[in-house]
Amino acid sequence: MSHFKEMNKKEKIFAVTFLLGFLIKYNILVLHIFNAPSVISIFFRNLAFIMFILYFVFPIIKKRSGRLIIFIFSFLFTFFFMANFWYNRHLGNYLSINEIAVANGYNPIGVVIRHVFNIYDPLFIIDLILMGFTIKTSSISRVSVKSNLNKKRINKFKTSAIVLLSILIILMGQMFITNLAFGGFTPLELYNNSTPGFVNVFGVIPLYTMELLYDYGEEDIEIVESRLPETENELLDEDKLIDDYNNIIVIQVESLDKKTIDYEYNGKEIVPFINSLKDESLYGNDFYAQHVNGSFDADFSLLTGMYPVNRQYSFRENDMTEFPSLINIMNDLGYKTMALHGNDASFFHRHEAYPELGFDKFYSREDYSMDDRKYVIEDNYLGINDYDFLKQSVDFIEEAEEPFFAYLITVTSHTPFTFYPEEFEQEEFEALNSQLVRDFFNSLYFVDHSLEMFFEELEDRGLKDDTLFVIYSDHEAAIETPEYSSSVNFNVDRNIKEPEHIPLLIKHPDLNAGTIEKTGTITDLAPTILDILGVNDMPDEFMGYSMMHPEDKPVLFIHEIPQILYQNQLFVNEFDEFIKIGHVEGRDQEIELDSETKELLLNKIHYSREVKQLRKREE
Numbered sequence: 001m002s003h004f005k006e007m008n009k010k011e012k013i014f015a016v017t018f019l020l021g022f023l024i025k026y027n028i029l030v031l032h033i034f035n036a037p038s039v040i041s042i043f044f045r046n047l048a049f050i051m052f053i054l055y056f057v058f059p060i061i062k063k064r065s066g067r068l069i070i071f072i073f074s075f076l077f078t079f080f081f082m083a084n085f086w087y088n089r090h091l092g093n094y095l096s097i098n099e100i101a102v103a104n105g106y107n108p109i110g111v112v113i114r115h116v117f118n119i120y121d122p123l124f125i126i127d128l129i130l131m132g133f134t135i136k137t138s139s140i141s142r143v144s145v146k147s148n149l150n151k152k153r154i155n156k157f158k159t160s161a162i163v164l165l166s167i168l169i170i171l172m173g174q175m176f177i178t179n180l181a182f183g184g185f186t187p188l189e190l191y192n193n194s195t196p197g198f199v200n201v202f203g204v205i206p207l208y209t210m211e212l213l214y215d216y217g218e219e220d221i222e223i224v225e226s227r228l229p230e231t232e233n234e235l236l237d238e239d240k241l242i243d244d245y246n247n248i249i250v251i252q253v254e255s256l257d258k259k260t261i262d263y264e265y266n267g268k269e270i271v272p273f274i275n276s277l278k279d280e281s282l283y284g285n286d287f288y289a290q291h292v293n294g295s296f297d298a299d300f301s302l303l304t305g306m307y308p309v310n311r312q313y314s315f316r317e318n319d320m321t322e323f324p325s326l327i328n329i330m331n332d333l334g335y336k337t338m339a340l341h342g343n344d345a346s347f348f349h350r351h352e353a354y355p356e357l358g359f360d361k362f363y364s365r366e367d368y369s370m371d372d373r374k375y376v377i378e379d380n381y382l383g384i385n386d387y388d389f390l391k392q393s394v395d396f397i398e399e400a401e402e403p404f405f406a407y408l409i410t411v412t413s414h415t416p417f418t419f420y421p422e423e424f425e426q427e428e429f430e431a432l433n434s435q436l437v438r439d440f441f442n443s444l445y446f447v448d449h450s451l452e453m454f455f456e457e458l459e460d461r462g463l464k465d466d467t468l469f470v471i472y473s474d475h476e477a478a479i480e481t482p483e484y485s486s487s488v489n490f491n492v493d494r495n496i497k498e499p500e501h502i503p504l505l506i507k508h509p510d511l512n513a514g515t516i517e518k519t520g521t522i523t524d525l526a527p528t529i530l531d532i533l534g535v536n537d538m539p540d541e542f543m544g545y546s547m548m549h550p551e552d553k554p555v556l557f558i559h560e561i562p563q564i565l566y567q568n569q570l571f572v573n574e575f576d577e578f579i580k581i582g583h584v585e586g587r588d589q590e591i592e593l594d595s596e597t598k599e600l601l602l603n604k605i606h607y608s609r610e611v612k613q614l615r616k617r618e619e
Contacts, residue, residue, distance in 0.1 A: 018061075042200070064135065187210065258476075282513065306323065307523055315353035317617060318616060326529065
């Protein structure tokens with residue numbers, strides 16, 4: 001502490017500000033973002049940090065060049081912290097190298113400013129401001145007695161050696177004891193099984209180092225494949241509910257909250273046409289998104305019947321011919337299969353994944369006319385707007401040989417919700433204080449109008465009556481304001497990405513309208529479609545369950561910490577243990593997962609993670 005005593009007032013302010021700012025951000029990062037389970041472990045690592053900063057960082061603060069180096073470090077660390085903090089707020093995970101690499105096709109600055117930024121966030125740069133004001137300071141002349149110089153150097157070296165050795169002992173002891181408490185995993189095993197556990201044992205920098213070595217390294221790492229989970233690979237009902245040769249249209253609507261269904265503001269419905277469809281459809285009342293990496297998780301879940309896994313980007317990394325495919329089944333049944341999306345074909349690597357999954361045709365931005373648009377929107381980085389996308393898509397669908405399976409993905413209601421024509425700004429929504437919410441409601445109103453036109457066009461061309469429609473959303477809009485909140489209210493006791501509630505509509509003349517109370521997710525859609533068609537067998541790797549059967553099954557979300565939603569109770573899986581952490585508000589009850597269910601869920605988690613590593617796409 002002698003270094004601190006020798007500092008002048010401004011240097012002391014600089015030193016204390018740096019120390020507190022670093023520790024506060026680091027601990028929020030580890031506890032809030034990474035959900036590190038052991039607080040004792042974090043305490044000892046904090047102790048090591050404090051010792052290192054006091055004995056090895058504080059001495060260089062007495063030099064202006066040293067203060068400048070520390071300020072640059074603090075600035076970079078704050079940037080890293082805020083990127084993770086905002087990403088976690090938006091998607092519930094930490095910002096991995098994989099997620100940085102795959103983030104294409106949208107404006108991240110616009111998303112942060114309009115969607116993620118909180119008025120309290122500037123508090124995290126107060127330390128930088130104080131450090132900036134105290135970088136330049138006059139130094140006190142420090143005179144050393146020459147006869148004592150060598151002695152002082154020897155004592156300083158001894159002290160530094162003792163402190164450094166103490167820090168290493170603390171860190172090594174913390175790593176050993178914490179890892180032993182978690183089960184004595186190797187670093188690779190811990191990395192594969194628990195990111196929070198890995199950070200708790202080894203720290204944040206080793207996590208990113210492991211990601212570089214493991215996910216981007218040239219050497220193959222041996223992985224033992226888990227046993228294929230035994231699921232409902234034979235559907236219970238062999239009777240088909242619709243005719244074999246009826247067409248199928250699946251529509252994935254961007255950011256459509258379940259809350260917007262039947263929702264009014266100032267007497268104005270947000271999605272009046274979808275509301276009318278709901279009254280004529282089977283409606284999934286407790287249906288949830290698969291959204292652990294991005295919107296492509298919804299595609300993957302629907303088309304493969306499997307669970308997406310955090311930090312694993314299947315469309316980019318995996319050979320999709322190695323996965324089960326709903327599209328291949330439809331091809332075998334005699335359907336012509338097509339995917340339609342108004343953005344670039346390469347968006348989320350769909351240009352590689354869709355042909356590998358078996359689509360006969362993939363229509364993307366290049367296939368749509370930008371000259372024949374009814375609504376011209378200047379900011380068109382997301383592609384063609386939904387009205388013109390759906391209008392032109394009818395032409396492609398009409399050209400297809402019947403029966404056809406058409407999979408359409410909309411984009412207009414993508415965050416930051418500014419991708420809609422000005423003439424669709426609704427007067428009733430002007431009273432909203434939040435511009436974000438106003439734009440969200442207006443963009444959905446435009447999408448709803450576009451869908452109404454789409455159905456009318458299909459009816460005019462004789463393509464509606466004998467068609468099975470499946471409509472759902474890729475994920476919630478993730479809006480949290482006093483005026484409107486996207487999410488269902490969960491009561492939880494930790495910071496996690498809560499399950500995202502989305503609507504599900506299944507419409508066909510032969511299906512009676514009603515409500516499906518069973519809890520489900522997008523992974524269940526492939527079995528549901530096959531069940532409606534009366535297809536008795538499905539691939540062993542399909543992990544979902546048909547929504548047409550009443551028995552409630554646990555719903556799985558494989559985030560960094562896997563979550564299980566069962567009968568409105570929310571569990572997490574940590575080190576193969578299931579812990580209840582919350583419930584849907586107002587629906588708390590004593591629910592236990594039996595041993596057979598736990599074993600099945602564990603097998604699904606391990607298999608889903610490992611199969612992605614075993615089926616990499618060859619470059």
